[in-house]
Amino acid sequence: MTEAFLWSGGRVFTGRRYVEAVLVEDGRVLFAGGHDEARRLAPTGAERPLLAGRLVIPGLVDAHVHVAELTRVREGFDLAAIRSLAELKDRLAAWAAGHPTGPIVGRGWDPERWGDHRWPSVRDVDPIVADRPVVLHHASGHAALLNTLALEASGALGRGAVADPAMIGRFPDGSPNGLLFEEAIRRAGSVVSDRSGPPAEALGRTLRALTSYGLTSVGAMSASPEEVRALRSLDEAGRLPLTVRAFVRLAELSEYAARDLAAGPGRFAVLGAKGYLDGAFGPRTASLRAPYADDPATSGLRVGDDRTLEDRIAECTARGLVPALHAIGDAAVARAAGMLRPSGGRTGPAGRIEHASLTPPELLGLLQEVRPTLVVQPGFVWSDHWLRGRLGPERARSAYAFRTLTDRGLRLAGSSDAPYDPVDPWRGLAAAVGRRDGLGRSANPDPREALSPEEALGLYTANAATSLGLGGHGRLEPGAPADLVVLGPPDLARAVAAVESPVQETWVGGRRVYVRPGPREE
Numbered sequence: 001m002t003e004a005f006l007w008s009g010g011r012v013f014t015g016r017r018y019v020e021a022v023l024v025e026d027g028r029v030l031f032a033g034g035h036d037e038a039r040r041l042a043p044t045g046a047e048r049p050l051l052a053g054r055l056v057i058p059g060l061v062d063a064h065v066h067v068a069e070l071t072r073v074r075e076g077f078d079l080a081a082i083r084s085l086a087e088l089k090d091r092l093a094a095w096a097a098g099h100p101t102g103p104i105v106g107r108g109w110d111p112e113r114w115g116d117h118r119w120p121s122v123r124d125v126d127p128i129v130a131d132r133p134v135v136l137h138h139a140s141g142h143a144a145l146l147n148t149l150a151l152e153a154s155g156a157l158g159r160g161a162v163a164d165p166a167m168i169g170r171f172p173d174g175s176p177n178g179l180l181f182e183e184a185i186r187r188a189g190s191v192v193s194d195r196s197g198p199p200a201e202a203l204g205r206t207l208r209a210l211t212s213y214g215l216t217s218v219g220a221m222s223a224s225p226e227e228v229r230a231l232r233s234l235d236e237a238g239r240l241p242l243t244v245r246a247f248v249r250l251a252e253l254s255e256y257a258a259r260d261l262a263a264g265p266g267r268f269a270v271l272g273a274k275g276y277l278d279g280a281f282g283p284r285t286a287s288l289r290a291p292y293a294d295d296p297a298t299s300g301l302r303v304g305d306d307r308t309l310e311d312r313i314a315e316c317t318a319r320g321l322v323p324a325l326h327a328i329g330d331a332a333v334a335r336a337a338g339m340l341r342p343s344g345g346r347t348g349p350a351g352r353i354e355h356a357s358l359t360p361p362e363l364l365g366l367l368q369e370v371r372p373t374l375v376v377q378p379g380f381v382w383s384d385h386w387l388r389g390r391l392g393p394e395r396a397r398s399a400y401a402f403r404t405l406t407d408r409g410l411r412l413a414g415s416s417d418a419p420y421d422p423v424d425p426w427r428g429l430a431a432a433v434g435r436r437d438g439l440g441r442s443a444n445p446d447p448r449e450a451l452s453p454e455e456a457l458g459l460y461t462a463n464a465a466t467s468l469g470l471g472g473h474g475r476l477e478p479g480a481p482a483d484l485v486v487l488g489p490p491d492l493a494r495a496v497a498a499v500e501s502p503v504q505e506t507w508v509g510g511r512r513v514y515v516r517p518g519p520r521e522e
């Protein structure tokens, strides 16, 4: 029996144009256009949900989310709301009292949100918990604070344990201060056996929560073998509420047999593998071509060895997977573009650069030549509001330069990088359109870099879908999967500017997966 829905009585944005109605049959868009023709085409018995002035748009796509890590944040020790070092210590003491055994892992602290910006050290943690490991991850995921027990157990301090001594924070007297950066953090993970990952049930809860934002597809980045297995098991049970395309860790790719990478029966597949070339702006580990303006002693960290990375990228493309390279600073973006340049007859899927945050004019020619997809996070325009201090105002003009990149014909895919930034795509859309947050702050407020609401939506629909290998998704056109969102406000500009979430319903493959709870009745 066919199942058909005809939405009319409001407006429909297909991703290219505004029309009166959209007709869906058996999970796919059959027609989008005028109301009369849609009615004529609708089979008898088709349901006719009334839009009553509301707006339908294509389902949103987040090209870069850390699903397991987001689950740990949602269901674990969340430090994102901390506003001072004293509060961090209070929260740690309270958590330790409430969870009297086992290692303590917290996430989300960020001194940029504190009055004095002072970074914590091992001396702040040891007096609170000394008898079991404590690992507290910085909001960026590119730094972690450990207590002495965890630091010693991690082995990071051993001779030659990490490639670059700058990955271990030290006090002026040379003793370790408890902070680890980049590759050194992985050693902290082994202390608290982070690798096991959240169970499938918990991942499913996170994915269901994502549909409440209007998300219908996501890229699950840096997935561990356990996460891949859990996502596939959810798919096999028919319990994935949206489409998931996973990127495994490039450094672990050789551990996977071909069958470990096979697609699930429904909405899950492994698409690519992700490697790191640098860190992030917050801990000054993003790799820059010239020193940081607020710390001329450093230009950031160059992560990974070129030769090894190039071998792994070759293995990745040979296995039919998309290479994705994390590069935030301009030196790392240039390095990433060089590595993704097709060479020596090597062919394969087009690569992605994750973040590509700093793209000065001198880099644009190289990016246009290589044409990687740039997987950007418009929400960072608000979150990194302190960036002009880090980079200097001149250089910061080339950060998150979405208009400049779009005008050069480069494809930008929208994403959140959650949990390292809020997962809400409406926050990213608002930042891409308005540039300044509610307090007038911005990493790069230049209004010339603003996108129109429709362009910004394109980043989070068709462009992000393409970056996940979902070519037919992201537009409400005949043949496309019926992934769509019903918004309260009647036009996109108002939906983007809305303070509350504008999402009223989310549909994936012609099935409703989210409906906003109505006002509670007395």
Ligand SMILES: [Zn+2]
Pocket: 064, 066, 221, 417
């Ligand atoms: Zn990420």
